[in-house]
Amino acid sequence: xxxxxxxxxxxxxxxxxxxxxxxxxxxxxxxxxxxxxxxxxxxxxxxxxxxxxxxxxxxxxxxxxxxxxxxxxxxxxxxxxxxxxxxxxxxxxxxxxxxxxxxxxxxxxxxxxxxxxxxxxxxxxxxxxxxxxxxxxxxxxxxxxxxxxxxxxxxxxxxxxxxxxxxxxxxxxxxxxxxxxxxxxxxxxxxxxxxxxxxxxxxxxxxxxxxxxxxxxxxxxxxxxxxxxxxxxxxxxxxxxxxxxxxxxxxxxxxxxxxxxxxxxxxxxxxxxxxxxxxxxxxxxxxxxxxxxxxxxxxxxxxxxxxxxxxxxxxxxxxxxx
Numbered sequence: 001x002x003x004x005x006x007x008x009x010x011x012x013x014x015x016x017x018x019x020x021x022x023x024x025x026x027x028x029x030x031x032x033x034x035x036x037x038x039x040x041x042x043x044x045x046x047x048x049x050x051x052x053x054x055x056x057x058x059x060x061x062x063x064x065x066x067x068x069x070x071x072x073x074x075x076x077x078x079x080x081x082x083x084x085x086x087x088x089x090x091x092x093x094x095x096x097x098x099x100x101x102x103x104x105x106x107x108x109x110x111x112x113x114x115x116x117x118x119x120x121x122x123x124x125x126x127x128x129x130x131x132x133x134x135x136x137x138x139x140x141x142x143x144x145x146x147x148x149x150x151x152x153x154x155x156x157x158x159x160x161x162x163x164x165x166x167x168x169x170x171x172x173x174x175x176x177x178x179x180x181x182x183x184x185x186x187x188x189x190x191x192x193x194x195x196x197x198x199x200x201x202x203x204x205x206x207x208x209x210x211x212x213x214x215x216x217x218x219x220x221x222x223x224x225x226x227x228x229x230x231x232x233x234x235x236x237x238x239x240x241x242x243x244x245x246x247x248x249x250x251x252x253x254x255x256x257x258x259x260x261x262x263x264x265x266x267x268x269x270x271x272x273x274x275x276x277x278x279x280x281x282x283x284x285x286x287x288x289x290x291x292x293x294x295x296x297x298x299x300x301x302x303x304x305x306x307x308x309x310x311x312x313x314x315x316x317x318x319x320x321x322x
Contacts, residue, residue, distance in 0.1 A: 004041075006037065007044075008041065008074065009074045010027075010033075010034050010037040011037065011063075011066070011067070011070075012067060012070060012071045013026065013027060015059060015067050015071065018057065020034050020035055022139060025139050026139025027139075038050060045062070045066075049063035049066060050063055091282050093121075093122065094122075094124070094125060095115070095123070095141055095283065095286060096125045096139060096140045097140060097141065097142045097143070097144075097286070098142075098144070099128055099143070099144040100146050101128045101129065101224060103144055103269065104126055104127075104128035106245070108126065108144070108290070109126075110293060111286065111289050111290045112126055114289055115289060127140070141274075141280060141282070141283050142271060142272070142273055142283050143271075143272045143273075144271055144272070146268070146269050157272065157273045157274070162269040163266040164242050164268075165242060165243070165263075165264075166242055166264045166266065166267055167241070167257055167264065168238055168258040168259055169246050169250070169256065169258065170232060170237070170239065170255065170256065171232060171233060171234070171235040171255060171256075172253070172254075172255075172256055173235050174190065181258060182259070183211075184203050184212070184262065187258065191218075191219040191238065192215050192218040192219060192237050192238050193222075193228040193231050193236065193237040194220070194222075195223060195225075196222070198218070198221070199214065199215060200213060200215060201215065201265075202264070202265045203259070203262040203263065203264060204262065206261045211262075219231075219237040225241055229241065229245065229249065232249075238258060239255070240264055242267075271287060
């Protein structure tokens with residue numbers, strides 16, 4: 001029996017990306033060609049491999065057995081093929097990156113420009129968004145996530161972690177109206193400007209102890225830090241954000257810092273990658289250049305804002321999910 005190995009490979013791509021649409025985008029092929037490949041494979045094997053519904057895709061028992069047997073083999077072949085191409089052609093092709101809006105626009109843009117300056121054959125797609133995502137779902141090579149707590153063990157592969165220090169700010173008039181709070185408990189009486197996942201703010205005091213306040217009814221809830229910044233300048237509430245993001249408003253006298261003796265929980269920044277044995281050269285170089293940019297920020301004014309660690313910390317790979 002002769003086999004169309006491309007159909008097996010396309011089946012593995014569909015499973016890895018979670019659905020036909022994401023796999024088609026990653027491969028830059030029509031969705032119909034992937035669907036036809038899976039149908040041919042099912043006909044050849046005389047077994048149903050995927051259960052298709054309007055909302056999700058699920059492997060059958062036969063599909064799971066086939067993917068677990070073939071998936072690692074095709075992944076290794078693709079990685080070896082890409083590694084060989086990179087050695088011959090240098091850094092080229094497309095690097096697809098996803099990042100939260102402010103982090104992508106403010107922090108990654110200098111690195112993206114530097115990469116394009118150095119590698120003329122490289123094309124970069126930087127997708128800025130407001131929601132966290134799985135890098136496999138949209139075919140990204142690299143995705144950044146900003147979280148207050150550690151990622152669960154089910155998240156693809158974690159390659160780098162950074163901590164972004166945050167402070168509290170408010171408009172002078174608002175501070176005057178509330179008599180400049182000196183403790184988190186006093187701060188809790190002021191209106192708050194919260195991120196989408198904010199339920200409480202935790203603080204470490206000058207004595208090393210920890211305190212927290214619950215955000216019961218924030219005046220504004222937005223996943224966009226710039227929106228919260230504008231609301232803070234307008235006097236609508238207390239803003240928690242990285243200091244350099246608020247620096248222009250502070251210099252103009254539009255914002256003042258609150259609770260200088262207390263430190264807030266940092267915002268952890270993770271670099272997420274699809275689970276692969278080999279990291280693509282373009283991804284490795286991008287992360288190295290990002291690390292160089294952060295190190296340069298130690299002695300300069302810094303284009304990457306407010307890193308407390310000032311370095312990238314390697315994290316152990318975690319389990320992959322689909």
